Every structure is written in C-alpha cells, then in structure tokens.
Amino acid sequence: MRIRPARPSDLAELDALFARSYPRLLKADYPPSLLVTAVPMIARAQPRLLASGTYYVAELDGAIRGAGGWTPSDRPGRLGQRADVRHVVTCDSTLRRGIGRALLLHSFAEARAAGRRWMHCVSTLTAEPFYAALGFRRIGNTVVPLAPGIDFPAVEMWRPL
Template identity: 60%
Template structure:
C-alpha cells in the first residue's frame, strides 16, 4: 500500500538519503559527468524549507520507507498573472528502484489537487532532461531550455514547463486513482 502524506521535518534524513541515492542514477544518462560532479552535491539534498509547508509530500510504503517526494510552492507571477494564481513544482524524486509503478504520478496528483484547492491555476516546472517525458505525460507543455543557477559559477541545464490546472481535473485520458 502506498501512502501520500505531507512531509514533516522528521522526514529530512530519509529524504536526503533518497535524493543522494536516486538522483545520480536517474540523471546519469542525460547529463555529462562534468555537470553532475558539481550539481549533484547541491541538488541531492532535501530543502528543509519545503518540509512542513503542507504543500510538499512524501510517498511511503507500508513499512514507512520513503519511495518518492515532491510538491509545490507559490511562485512569482508570469506576465499577466496574479501572484497567487501560479505555483512552482518543487524537488520531485522517485526511488530509482521503483520507477514506473505510479509513485511519481500519485505524488503529482496530490500536488495538483493541493494547488487547485489553494486557487492556483497553473504550475510551472523546471524539469531535468530525464523527467521531461514524465511531466509531458502529466500534461505539462515545454516552454524551452533554461539553466538553474545552483551556486556562483554552477548551473544546471533544465527545461521550463507549464501546466494549466483545470478545476477538478486529473490527468489527460486517465481516471483518478485513490491514494491514502
């Protein structure tokens, strides 16, 4: 049984371990070693500010093992949008040993529901090259390549993507699955 719940500060160590184990394996095929050697130490750590926000979620199995995480926060407005109407997808990860089992999709469904309930009308995402097909399957549209500034002199190539949230909508062409 998979449980999706809001993250707490108590999840920090398990989330750090998940990110440190999964990101190097997941990103290896799509990024050169020269990028990964500088980026991985910075992106493979949980952001404590996200934990306890109520909009960042973890997925765990019946034993309490973390299998994934992700969520959203309010974002800067795009031109012509009110501040409170746009959200940003934040630090999504799935255990590399449990890919294609619906864990990432379940986390994102919870994220969409949470964002809609808070009045967001769209979600912006800075996707890795690896995750772009995943986000596209969830209805995100690519806006173009970008670079995330991780630290002075350290950039990480990404793809900016956007998803319009429809009231009560789930995923294109799919029925909603119930997750606890």
C-alpha cells in the same frame, strides 16, 4: 502507497533518497563532470519545504519511495494564480510504479483547491517526458545556476490546473 505531508523529521530519509536516486536517474542525460559538482547541491532535502505543508512524501512498504510538492508563487501570469512544482524525486528502484504520478496528481488537486490556476515546472532533462505525460507543455530550455561556474541545464514547462 500512502501520500502524506512531509515532516521535518523526514529530512534524513529524504536526503538519503535524493543522494541515492539523483546520480542514478540523471546519468543518462548529464555528463559526469557536471553531475559530480551538481548532485551534492541538488540532492538535499530543504527543511523549509518539508515544513511548508505543500510538500509530500509517498510511502510504500514502510519507507519513503518518493517526494514532491508545490509552493504558491507571487509571480503574476496571464493564466492567473501560479503554483510551482518543487523538488520531485522517486526512488530509482521503484520507478514506473505510479509514485511520481501520484505525488503530482495530489499536488495538482491541492494547488487547485488553494485557488491556483496553473503549475510551473523547471524539469531536469531526464524528467521532461514524465512531466509531458502529465500534461505539461514545454516553454523552452533554461539553466539553473547552482553556484558560480555551475549551471545546470533544465527545461521550463507549464500546465493549466
């Protein structure tokens, strides 16, 4: 597996990864009526994030099998400089092979090297156990407003770096 910074040219491959994986991974924790409206909004790579230098892809067997990263936050916190986890996904056919963990461990190290002291995450209900296994602590339930009338239940979490 190779972790590298994402590039704008990865957009199409990442869009396909999000569109394929999110519906399959989230279906156990969200009702179909929500997924049919929410997935088209969340299953798109963000061009600005791909060009940020702090968003990464994991390549395995010649293809992108995961993505995720972090961005610095200007929001003050009692723990010091904050970083935010950004748009993590793992290919549904390669789950439990350490791809998501490798992406986040890389992100932790890079954020720490950039002077960040803690990481904030808004997790899907599905991914909460994954983030907890990486040392994140639950703050509480939250809702991500995707569009008028479309609220996506999530879990707010944090961990020191």
